[in-house]
Amino acid sequence: MQPQRILVIDGAQELEKLDECTKCRFGAPAALLVCYDRDVCWRRERYDGKASGEVDAAIVATHMMLAAASLGVGSTWVMHFDPAAVREQFALPEAYEPVALLVMGYPAPDALPSPMHAERLPEDKLVFWNTF
Numbered sequence: 780m781q782p783q784r785i786l787v788i789d790g791a792q793e794l795e796k797l798d799e800c801t802k803c804r805f806g807a808p809a810a811l812l813v814c815y816d817r818d819v820c821w822r823r824e825r826y827d828g829k830a831s832g833e834v835d836a837a838i839v840a841t842h843m844m845l846a847a848a849s850l851g852v853g854s855t856w857v858m859h860f861d862p863a864a865v866r867e868q869f870a871l872p873e874a875y876e877p878v879a880l881l882v883m884g885y886p887a888p889d890a891l892p893s894p895m896h897a898e899r900l901p902e903d904k905l906v907f908w909n910t911f
């Protein structure tokens with residue numbers, strides 16, 4: 780169904796509007812707002828009616844991050860934005876749900892992963908065999 784709807788945000792005026800919606804732009808010169816259209820996403824109608832839009836948008840956003848990284852462009856997944864402000868500032872159609880904001884830019888040469896980057900829960904907290 781391809782429900783993803785992606786808004787490219789760049790230019791001083793638009794970035795100023797973005798700063799009204801989140802504190803997490805980190806000076807990035809461009810951002811991609813990955814949304815989905817509630818009216819077109821696939822639904823598990825036969826069972827619980829659950830819609831696939833969040834999953835579809837997350838898959839798209841993840842692959843865009845990987846594609847950007849392959850071009851040397853860094854990105855941060857930002858969920859900490861005010862969805863009502865995003866709707867207003869960027870005139871989102873009512874049926875569009877914003878899922879992920881990817882703030883994009885070339886990393887500084889001395890950029891490092893965050894201090895918690897290597898912290899991982901033990902496998903037995905995450906993976907279960909045949910029963911939880």
Ligand SMILES: Cc1cc2nc3c(=O)[nH]c(=O)nc-3n(C[C@H](O)[C@H](O)[C@H](O)COP(=O)(O)O)c2cc1C
Pocket residue numbers: 803855856857858859860892893895896897
């Ligand atoms: C669902 C989700 C939401 C996130 N929201 C934010 C955010 O609002 N602001 C932010 O600075 N980083 C956000 N991040 C990015 C994380 O802070 C972190 O940089 C990223 O997950 C990479 O982590 P790692 O270096 O431990 O692998 C988010 C990540 C995920 C997966």
